[in-house]
Amino acid sequence: MPELPEVETVRRGLEPHVVGGFIDDIEVGDPKIFQIEPHLLLEQIRGQQILGLTRRGKYLIFELERHYFIFHFGMTGQLTFRDPNRSDSEGFKRHPVTGLQRTRQHAPDRHTHLQVHLRQGGAMLFRDIRKFGKVFLIEKGEVAVFFERLGLEPWTPDYNLKAFLQKFGNRKLAIKSLLLDQSFVAGVGNIYADEALFAAGIHPARKVRSLRKTEKESLFEAIPKVLEEGIEYGGTTLRDFVNSDGNTGHHQERLQVYGRKGESCHRCGTLIQRMVISQRSTCFCPDCQPRGGRSRTGKAPI
């Protein structure tokens, strides 16, 4: 559930269930995901109250009394709330062959690597098939250092045009690669990078140094716009993403380019193409996102 809109969707769903609650106990699966010894984690967080739930880029942050308890979902991480008043079999599906929960999962299974039980009842379940996710516990004073390498946070005063333009520099890499760099704009991943480039009319392979100021300004507008739409539709579920209730998102139905190779562009009808940039699948409309940019002089600033 990796990108900003998916993490934000989980944050909003979880908030009313857990903020104000007290951590009672934890159960641990594969310790690989823990950046702190699990027994030390329990020792430290037991009894602490959850004061708030925030987000920075793709990180979900539980503010406790003495610590920040931080999750990164990697590629397939899921954090759901298991309501003690609902039965596990109520309203969720099992995969017909494997028996594993595919969506609306509430009960722990072999991919559930952490359960955080709350004193008032209920638990948060962290499930992660590929185990690229990570769980951190840091002292409150360490938070600035922890996030120091993250870039601009959309919808905050830090995300302003002046700061945005300064981040470009005279670099030679493809603009798509820059968008994936979390020290540029925090929270943008492979899906929303492609969507933002489409919205801004910029070819993903264009070199950063070749972009005109007007194109950078278009991108500055497009990034929050596509992220906002992702949140509005509850995130994008390609395969594994579920919200805190275990339900899928709906933004996948609204994607303009990502995963649409060979289909026609919703704007102009041209067939969407796929290429690989930074070893990541990249989709674009060759007509709406011309390689040479949209120069009136016809110059191709690649």
Place this chain on the structure above:
DNA sequence: ACGTAGACTTGAGCGC
């Protein structure tokens, strides 16, 4: 310093 390739990990889907 900058940019890219490989590694980590599990499962699904496709072709034979």
Place this chain on the structure above:
DNA sequence: GACACTCAAGTCTACG
């Protein structure tokens, strides 16, 4: 049906 091979919402490291 079994098996090989490719691909997948991310990021960290090592190398040139």
